[in-house]
Amino acid sequence: MFCVVSFIVLSILSVFSAENRSLAREALDCVLRRVTLRPCNTGFDEKMKAKILGFVITKTETGARILNRFFEPLSWMFILLFLGSAFFAVRGVYLFYVTGSCNGLNQSGFCVFDPTGQSNQISNVGESCPVVLPGEDPVSLKGVNLSGFPVLNGDSQKRIVFIGSYGCEYSRKAYPVVRQLAEKSGASFTFLYYPVKESSDLLAKIGYCAYRQDAQKYWSLVDSFFTAERSQIEDEAFIRQTLTEAGYNPETIAFCANDPQTEWAVKKQLAEVVKTGFFGTPTVFIQNEVLIGPKPPRVYAIALDGLLYWAR
């Protein structure tokens, strides 16, 4: 067992030095002989044991005595610990690849590959993103009526639903990635706008009216809001200008937005969004997955097309 342990440790160390590389080779030799049930006759294990003991004895005689006595069980323990940590490391790498977090989809907790937890950051950062208290039920589209929300490629088999807010940094990060993915894959893309502050939102109404007036022009409007300076978004002059640039008449849109009917319809829509149980933006529904927080692009792609998304 000691040969196996040494092989593993030395293989790792051999990245750093040539001496360890040749020792690792000896250890492998030793392992292979072990495996075929011949005694380990390279003398390798003896050599390493003696070296380790020789080192430990200079620090603590008792330690060396214990080590000598329980060498094999200690080797076993070491290998079990190693296998355990290796399992978690491999699992972490896999989960990070697939979900953007070492601990699984939307799980926070420390992850070496994402030490600042970027891929799980959502709304609950100050004023800029909407905060909704998480509900009891899991986040899902079940029972949510999506008709009436802006949608692209409505009849595609594959479905992406994006809940986002123009002013939310993380939504702004995720939006172009998800939009692009939808475009490339031909999946349907439904956009559920959710304002930072529910009570005072003009943009929800403007969006509602714009989509109703011209569904084609609507998307360039959304793109503009997501890419604009955050401070400008609620500025009236800016809104006018953006509407004009998108090909709308700001007057008619303003008229529509002020209509109590619109207010009522938008409220209904926002209530529908809340039904998903989401608790922050961005929240992206792709096929059966719910991805909360901005993820690396591959994570959205994997959710849509599976692990081998890049081969398609």
Added chain:
Amino acid sequence: MNIEKIRQDFPLLNSKNGHKPIVYLDNACQSLRPQAVIEAVQRYYEQTPACAGRSMHRLANEVSRQVDEARQTVAKFLHANRKEEIIFTRNTTEAINLVANALDWKPGDVVLLTDKEHNSNLIPWQMLARRFGVCLKFVPSNPDNTFNLSAYQQALQGGVRLVAMGFTSNLDGVSIPAEEVVRLAHKHGAQVLLDAAQTAPHQRLDVRRLDADWVAFSGHKMLAPSGIGVLYGKYRLLEAMQPFLVGGDTVASSTYEDCQFLPPPEKFEAGLQNYAGIIGLAAAIRYLQQIGLEAIEKHEIALNQYLSEALKSVPGLQIIGPADARLRGGIVSFFIPGVDHHRIALMLDQMAGIAVRSGQHCVHSWFNARDIPGSVRASLYFYNTQEETRQLVDALIKIRKVL
């Protein structure tokens, strides 16, 4: 003998940057080299890197002169009658092989050995047994591993062609009573080859007084560079022997059909020689002579006595060979039943920077016959100190507590 001053001549024994120098106790395998030898070798490569004997230019002449001088130095060192009795070889092993291959053998010829020969003085004779039906006989040692003179005398009765024996054993440091061995052999019409690999570095060798027919030893155990050894042979015997390795430099002239060999020693020195080694060997001998071989032997025995006594405090440790350290020269070979000898050696190296040898020391036959797996061998030389042997003992006591 001023050991502290002597140690300054050996680069490895000088502590550098506050590092503790190595405790080198593997001298039976190879000795360390003093600066004088290193410089002699370097001088050859820097100033006279040429062929001796073949070319006529000044560099070649200078090398020829130095090689000649070196041969003279070795001859004097051995107290040989003439320098032509000195043949340069690669090492002891080659020297023994030379004799084994240069004599004419008949089936049934008896070669007499001891029961603890180094493989270098065993395998060449085993090959003769295979090729010519030569018969090998072994003189059993006394229970304490000393030479059994009466068993030897008995063995001689049966008719022996050659007595080939290790003068000093690399296993336990015991020397055979060589003068007596030679005298008795000659009395019975046998010739004698002495493997002096462990003798030449440690005690005065007088081949004339010994009257041995051949004596072999290596340079690397006596401060000289590796790759140089010596075969001493009585001139008239060398003259009568067939050459062993043949080719360039061994002949006076040749035709397509035949050749005319040069007299010894050239007859046996085929091909370009190890000039740097030869010159280095002479420098080593001069260094040893300056210190004096009697002083060296005395120092080693005193150290061995101290070490052997101190080792009694290591529980279970058994020394191979006689209890009297004076009979074991500079070698202390020991084992602790149930404790792996390699592990001890490796731990000594790791924990205290002590270099010893572990294993069967090329005397497998002796270990195999006794079912002893191997031993740890501490072999001393004149630059070793009591403090170093103390460190060995202290480390062993610690190891014993753990293993």
